[in-house]
Amino acid sequence: MQNSFGEPQTVLLLGGTSDIGLAIVRRLVTPTLQRVVLACRNPADAAAAVADLAVGGVTVTAVGFDAVDSAGHSAFVDDIVEQVGDLDVVVIAFGVLGEQADFDDDPGAAARAVTVNYTGAVSIGLAVAKQLRKQGHGHLVVLSSVAGERVRASNFVYGSSKAGLDGFAQGLGDSLEGSGASVLVVRPGFVHSSMTEGMKATPFASTPEGVAEVTVKALRSGRRTAWAPGILRYVFMILRHLPGPVFRRLPLG
Amino acid sequence: MTETAPDTAPDLSRMTTLSGWGRTAPSAAYLVAVDVDTVADTVSMAQKASDRGALARGLGRSYGDAAQNGGGVVMRLDGVADAVVIDDVAHTMRVGAGVSVDDLLRVIVPRGYFMPVTAGTRFITIGGAIASDIHGKNHHGEGSFGNHVIEISLLLADGSVAVISPTVRPDLFWATIGGMGLTGVILECVIRVLPIETSRCIVDTMRADDLDHILAEMEEGDDRYRYAVAWIDLMAKGRHLGRSILSRGDHARLDQLSDSARRAPREYHAGLIASVPPIVPVSAMNRASIRVFNELWFRKAPKLRNNEIQSIPEYFHPLDMIGAWNRMYGPHGFVQYQILVPYGEERALRVVIERLASSGAASFVTVLKRFGAANPAPLSFPAPGWTLTLDIPAGTRGLSSMLHELDHVVLDAGGRHYMAKDSHTTPAAIRRGYPRLAEWQAVRNSVDPDGVWQSDLGRRLGLID
Numbered sequence: 001m002q003n004s005f006g007e008p009q010t011v012l013l014l015g016g017t018s019d020i021g022l023a024i025v026r027r028l029v030t031p032t033l034q035r036v037v038l039a040c041r042n043p044a045d046a047a048a049a050v051a052d053l054a055v056g057g058v059t060v061t062a063v064g065f066d067a068v069d070s071a072g073h074s075a076f077v078d079d080i081v082e083q084v085g086d087l088d089v090v091v092i093a094f095g096v097l098g099e100q101a102d103f104d105d106d107p108g109a110a111a112r113a114v115t116v117n118y119t120g121a122v123s124i125g126l127a128v129a130k131q132l133r134k135q136g137h138g139h140l141v142v143l144s145s146v147a148g149e150r151v152r153a154s155n156f157v158y159g160s161s162k163a164g165l166d167g168f169a170q171g172l173g174d175s176l177e178g179s180g181a182s183v184l185v186v187r188p189g190f191v192h193s194s195m196t197e198g199m200k201a202t203p204f205a206s207t208p209e210g211v212a213e214v215t216v217k218a219l220r221s222g223r224r225t226a227w228a229p230g231i232l233r234y235v236f237m238i239l240r241h242l243p244g245p246v247f248r249r250l251p252l253g
Numbered sequence: 254m255t256e257t258a259p260d261t262a263p264d265l266s267r268m269t270t271l272s273g274w275g276r277t278a279p280s281a282a283y284l285v286a287v288d289v290d291t292v293a294d295t296v297s298m299a300q301k302a303s304d305r306g307a308l309a310r311g312l313g314r315s316y317g318d319a320a321q322n323g324g325g326v327v328m329r330l331d332g333v334a335d336a337v338v339i340d341d342v343a344h345t346m347r348v349g350a351g352v353s354v355d356d357l358l359r360v361i362v363p364r365g366y367f368m369p370v371t372a373g374t375r376f377i378t379i380g381g382a383i384a385s386d387i388h389g390k391n392h393h394g395e396g397s398f399g400n401h402v403i404e405i406s407l408l409l410a411d412g413s414v415a416v417i418s419p420t421v422r423p424d425l426f427w428a429t430i431g432g433m434g435l436t437g438v439i440l441e442c443v444i445r446v447l448p449i450e451t452s453r454c455i456v457d458t459m460r461a462d463d464l465d466h467i468l469a470e471m472e473e474g475d476d477r478y479r480y481a482v483a484w485i486d487l488m489a490k491g492r493h494l495g496r497s498i499l500s501r502g503d504h505a506r507l508d509q510l511s512d513s514a515r516r517a518p519r520e521y522h523a524g525l526i527a528s529v530p531p532i533v534p535v536s537a538m539n540r541a542s543i544r545v546f547n548e549l550w551f552r553k554a555p556k557l558r559n560n561e562i563q564s565i566p567e568y569f570h571p572l573d574m575i576g577a578w579n580r581m582y583g584p585h586g587f588v589q590y591q592i593l594v595p596y597g598e599e600r601a602l603r604v605v606i607e608r609l610a611s612s613g614a615a616s617f618v619t620v621l622k623r624f625g626a627a628n629p630a631p632l633s634f635p636a637p638g639w640t641l642t643l644d645i646p647a648g649t650r651g652l653s654s655m656l657h658e659l660d661h662v663v664l665d666a667g668g669r670h671y672m673a674k675d676s677h678t679t680p681a682a683i684r685r686g687y688p689r690l691a692e693w694q695a696v697r698n699s700v701d702p703d704g705v706w707q708s709d710l711g712r713r714l715g716l717i718d
Contacts (some may be wrong), residue, residue: 001710136281
């Protein structure tokens with residue numbers, strides 16, 4: 001149960017090695033925080049993050065989680081709840097970016113990326129929502145992307161998977177109305193992280209810490225969507241409505 | 254946060270979002286209206302429906318999550334004040350746990366009786382008063398509510414009703430006093446009542462210019478009065494740190510009333526003078542408004558005024574005159590921080606007051622009170638020492654980390670937190686502040702091995718597994 005300042009006691013990060021996800025968890029560290037679970041494909045990969053977070057009486061564990069094993073997602077959530085009790089904040093931060101050129105050559109790889117980014121998030125999102133509904137409280141944070149807000153030619157496989165995820169997360173949040181649980185959809189722009197290493201930054205780029213700050217602030221104030229940085233909300237308000245011929249000519253990288 | 258009236262028939266299909274009086278950290282539960290005849294069936298339904306358990310909720314005046322049970326069943330026990338049975342010889346009354354003190358006073362004051370202990374609000378139930386082991390302005394002399402409970406009828410997890418008292422199953426009795434509703438549902442009780450000659454209070458008021466002055470005055474003089482409490486202006490700093498208004502009194506005797514008042518000596522009216530609308534988009538309680546209020550309040554108080562006659566609502570429940578005043582704090586709500594610091598640790602008390610005053614955290618209602626002896630209940634809050642209570646808007650920047658730091662000051666001094674007010678602290682702080690927690694848990698586990706009685710507070714503070 002979170003306290004009156006919205007400080008959680010228990011946090012589950014799905015995508016336990018995600019730079020943005022870990023930055024969000026670090027921002028949720030207060031004397032109130034008791035338990036953190038980092039879920040990722042290979043728990044050994046999260047060893048450094050476990051050591052980093054396990055200070056001041058916080059119990060941190062890394063567990064194996066396969067985003068594409070949708071059939072196992074309900075049992076996965078049940079196991080976690082069995083270990084740590086009620087989930088106060090759950091963050092869905094896993095995802096793959098990929099290169100559009102590679103996807104063009106290998107449609108199978110594109111489908112696999114979409115399976116992680118969208119299908120996997122749908123099944124784990126529903127499994128988490130079921131638990132939050134059962135406990136009558138809790139927040140699910142879904143890391144969407146501005147790439148889904150208006151899908152660009154330069155990364156349309158990734159962008160379309162985030163567009164689907166974004167719609168799913170909004171609908172899930174609406175379906176939880178009155179249940180005590182809620183969903184926060186976070187839409188970062190370009191983020192300097194290991195996922196984007198070597199890539200050219202687009203305007204209004206931010207950092208994992210910047211996204212985390214926006215996310216935690218939105219959580220505390222009970223908002224349903226957050227943009228990182230905030231100005232992107234207005235940028236995309238315009239981009240979304242640009243006529244196709246104009247949009248296609250923009251140098252959007 | 255909406256709390257609609259409970260349905261008449263048990264309905265486990267629709268959830269209601271519940272929060273405490275501070276309007277923070279809500280959760281959704283199945284809210285069911287019950288009476289003494291239907292409560293056991295509802296509990297058994299709750300057990301079948303989920304593993305989230307059941308909890309009784311009174312009027313929702315605890316500040317945090319004490320009366321919430323996310324995902325489980327929350328029961329509002331009805332109560333009829335007129336059904337109270339008063340024993341005029343023994344000065345006791347038998348009363349349903351769902352009865353509100355507001356209703357009860359309307360019945361018992363005209364008959365010449367008063368509650369043995371009254372909190373700062375009359376919008377609480379008898380069951381809640383027992384479960385939180387509430388205290389009032391008379392703790393220094395007369396102890397907390399539990400000291401005046403003679404017998405409790407408690408619905409146990411197995412569906413049976415136990416009649417318990419300080420001599421019959423005393424372990425369970427004292428685990429239920431201050432037990433936050435986690436030992437069973439309190440159905441009915443017998444409590445002592447205080448005979449009064451009139452419905453008026455006779456009050457002495459004085460101003461103290463700083464903390465040393467108020468502490469000395471309270472140490473020296475409180476014991477001459479049945480009731481004593483100080484209001485501190487937390488916005489005052491420097492040499493005015495801790496400036497206070499000390500208000501002490503007793504029930505007025507008939508011969509202390511004016512001729513006109515004597516014609517209806519036990520007349521009792523308690524009403525609202527105003528109400529705060531349901532939606533307050535931004536907090537009306539900010540540093541500027543609270544500073545102005547505190548300044549006016551302090552200046553309004555006389556330097557010294559003795560033998561002022563006040564009504565019961567004026568003296569005991571001044572905030573109750575404004576309906577739903579908690580809404581004044583806007584969408585973020587507010588937290589109440591109430592701590593105990595044992596006698597001899599006044600240095601820690603001073604640190605807490607100094608830190609809060611210098612932080613600029615604006616507290617609208619800051620109250621200082623001296624406690625007397627503790628009772629045998631393992632989770633009862635009061636013990637010999639000072640208790641300080643603050644209301645602070647939850648949106649105050651940096652407030653949470655400051656309170657976590659102050660927790661250490663309080664615990665290092667051997668103090669603790671009042672769970673009925675808490676919405677912020679940690680299981681570790683409760684374990685330190687309540688060294689007899691394990692003893693209480695053993696009693697609870699013996700009567701509730703399957704964990705039927707659950708609450709958000711119980712889970713958050715690690716009272717229950």
